[in-house]
Amino acid sequence: MSSWPDTRLLDLLGIEVPIIQAPMAGATTPAMVIAANEAGALGSLPAATLSIEQLREALTSIRQASQRPINVNFFCHQPPQADEARDRRWKDLLEPYYRELGADFDAPTPVSNRAPFNDAACEVVEAFRPEVVSFHFGLPEKALLDRVKATGAKVLSSATTVEEAVWLEQHGCDAIIAMGIEAGGHRGMFLSDDLNSQIGLMALLPQIVDAVSVPVIAAGGIGDARGIVAALALGACAVQIGTAYLFTPEATVSASHYRALRHAQASETALTNLFTGRPARGIVNRVMRELGAINPAAPAFPGAGGALMPLKAKDEAGFANLWAGQAFGLGRELPARQLTESLASQALKRLSR
Structure with missing residues (x-):
């Protein structure tokens, strides 16, 4: 859409709205991915807790339902x-x-256990050829990364500091997710384990935008159109939203998690x-x-x-x-497709004022 202020990521990934539905292991379902896709966003399937067979089954069901671009997310930690x-x-x-x-x-x-990206997972990427492959905790070894890139997939990864963002660009990322400390789930930190070095998105995002040349995606504490507009104003090309999707019927959360999200x-x-x-x-x-x-x-x-x-x-x-991220109080009970469309349309309205 020409109405968005920066379409570099839209053009790079072949999506229509600058929203990435975050991959949330244990909560994201193929139905959520499909719904986000059909709304023009980038649906993301988390693979860290799936067996290879489960990953194949999930990708098969997504591909059968939607031909739009998808993201498959992997952890790339070293087992201890x-x-x-x-x-x-x-x-x-x-x-x-x-x-x-x-x-x-x-x-x-x-x-x-959480399975790191390995040869078997790479073979699934080569077979299904997702348009986007994203990583958490840095990047896999060069030989595996080269195989991923050879499929034509665009590579994303999370940075929690400026130093991590620069490292990711130097090692082949096509776009970088700036992950503020507000974000729910695992911190993507990989160059340091010092939590004192972790900062909020409003401070982190513009510094990463200034430090790299690839498109930057904002993540952390974004739960409504106001957050999207703020992130775009700070230089992001898109946002990654996770916790808001936990309120959708497509999410699989336990009864206790459900109650906590709504009453904490x-x-x-x-x-x-x-x-x-x-x-x-x-x-x-x-x-x-x-x-x-x-x-x-x-x-x-x-x-x-x-x-x-x-x-x-x-x-x-x-x-x-x-x-849950710090903006969980902004969550609304909407189907995933409707949530995505609402976020995009409300953000566009604010941008046009």
Whole structure:
């Protein structure tokens, strides 16, 4: 649309409105991706928690329903070295909860896993040829990235600092997602693990825009048309919106997550490493309050979640992650396609004033 102030990303990705529906592992469904696509946005499928067969099935259903461009998102972390002593200390810290809730402390600890991008995942990309492939926690090794780019896919990744944005451009990203600290879910940080270096979107976005030549996508704390217009005014070519889509019927969220999104106070989110071992923003619950949202005892990503699984089964509200960004209070009950169309049309109205 010529009405948008900067169409570089629209032209690059072949989409009509400058909105990317964020890939949210566990909550995003093929139906959500299709709905966002049909509204002219870029629908995004998260692959981190899917098996290769599940990924193939999801992409097949999306391709059968829509021929519009899609984004497939992968994590590209390095699996940690085994550390049984740390795992044991973490489970021991949780033992009082096991006893209270009647969970079997002596049973083998379940495995919590997030699959990094690898050869098998790359083969799926080569088979389905999604128009966009995005990464979290940096980029995969060059050989894999070269194979992705050889399919014709445009490559995106998240930057939480200016330094990360510059690194991503230097290593082949076609566009960069500027991820403010307001964003829900896992921080995309990969050059540093210092949370004190993480800043808000309003400060981060214009600095990244000035530092790179590729299009920049704004993410974090954007929940309505006002946020879209503000991001565009700061130099973004588009926005990535996640939490707002958790309110759509296409999202799969637990009953506890559903209630928290609708009834928690706007100030009740925090960054926590308890659920996976990496900082991620969610609505504060019992385990975050009592153990501290950031606890050094938590095993390295993605291993922290295993010991919490039996507790989650007993008390989901108290021990499950309730991912949400700081703007969750702006959420509205709308189908995903209608939400996308409404966000775009309202943003255009504001831009035309």
